[in-house]
């Protein structure tokens with residue numbers, strides 16, 4: 432035991448000398464001293480160190496994040512200097528080690544040391560006098576050489592497993608967006624910015640025909656259990672859903688319900704903010720497993736005809752041609768710099784890169800399914816097409832239970848007679864129910880009135896349509 436504590440003191444002394452030297456010595460002397468100390472430790476020590484860096488190429492290393500979570504609990508009792516944080520996506524305070532802080536712990540009688548390092552690196556911006564600084568952060572794990580196998584085969588998997596348990600216990604689910612230029616250092620270099628996802632929609636609150644709801648839930652459950660099956664049949668473990676239907680029929684609510692049901696994070700991809708197909712691929716690559724990748728209003732954010740266009744020959748590395756912009760006018764403007772093409776999105780959902788993670792759902796929504804390219808709709812990309820439509824009587828009963836806390840009422844049959852012909856969206860129905868939530872009878876009367884008016888409007892429009900048709904037919908004959 433004494434040997435360990437001596438070694439711990441030596442390491443602490445070395446860290447202290449290095450910190451002081453960095454503060455007070457000129458950089459060239461510090462570099463030399465640091466190198467010498469490192470090789471000296473290497474010679475006398477029978478220990479090895481493993482470095483776990485924060486950045487793993489394009490994304491934050493999963494191991495780094497796991498180590499951070501794992502040590503956050505231990506640092507609370509073992510470290511002398513701590514950083515206290517309450518991240519947005521966590522339910523509780525978290526602790527992390529301050530710079531150069533060390534924690535020792537024993538695993539199966541083996542002693543290991545963790546040290547947290549961080550250093551700032553200046554980066555010159557091309558063609559500018561300015562420079563940006565980037566922080567390089569890493570954990571260093573030190574242990575005796577003879578325990579190498581136990582550390583790699585047992586201890587590190589134990590760290591990963593424990594971190595996962597801790598994370599599930601402490602975190603809120605997250606929704607990521609690719610829209611923000613975050614000022615928070617933690618997210619500055621990341622392509623996705625997370626915020627807490629706390630949407631209350633569940634399959635219980637969704638107003639859908641019970642059979643459709645059951646079918647979707649079973650499909651999701653099959654997907655959850657499907658890891659072995661997907662591997663066996665040679666498919667990436669992912670599934671695509673297309674939710675289509677008029678505005679206000681519950682497409683976005685269904686995505687929230689799916690995330691709550693599966694306990695997945697959501698990546699809300701704003702396609703108009705993506706510069707080109709390369710960036711799209713990068714975004715895909717940096718999503719985590721167990722997530723839903725959402726593109727809402729896909730027909731508005733992308734030119735869906737580019738596959739049919741004759742392509743210009745391209746030079747190596749050149750992006751696809753710029754699409755013309757359909758969709759809503761405001762989106763056209765923001766899409767000005769975007770060179771994402773349909774083929775980019777097709778590859779995103781079912782190309783070779785789409786299998787770089789697993790347990791992912793792709794969910795696209797649209798109000799106009801007829802505008803989508805068949806290639807986007809085929810199985811393997813959008814495996815399940817779900818039409819969300821006007822409020823049926825079955826769906827109404829769910830809304831009445833949720834909004835008015837009633838299972839039945841004498842006015843229900845009247846509503847049942849009107850729902851189909853009135854073609855009212857669940858969003859409109861909920862508006863009527865919410866206004867009079869304390870008086871269910873009045874809420875239902877108001878709803879019946881609104882349903883009658885909607886039915887009449889539809890009937891009048893239909894009559895107008897027929898008479899216009901007849902008029903043009905007569906004009907044709909003349």
Ligand SMILES: Nc1ncnc2c1ncn2[C@@H]1O[C@H](COP(=O)(O)OP(=O)(O)OP(=O)(O)O)[C@@H](O)[C@H]1O
Pocket residue numbers: 636637638639676677678679680681682683684685798857858859861
């Ligand atoms: N099927 C439904 N079940 C329960 N609530 C619903 C349903 N459809 C709509 N709503 C309610 O109406 C509102 C709008 O629904 P939502 O945003 O999910 O519609 P949407 O289909 O995504 O519309 P859009 O096409 O305009 O994006 C929500 O606040 C939700 O509470």
Ligand SMILES: [Mg+2]
Pocket residue numbers: 682683684727796
């Ligand atoms: Mg929506």
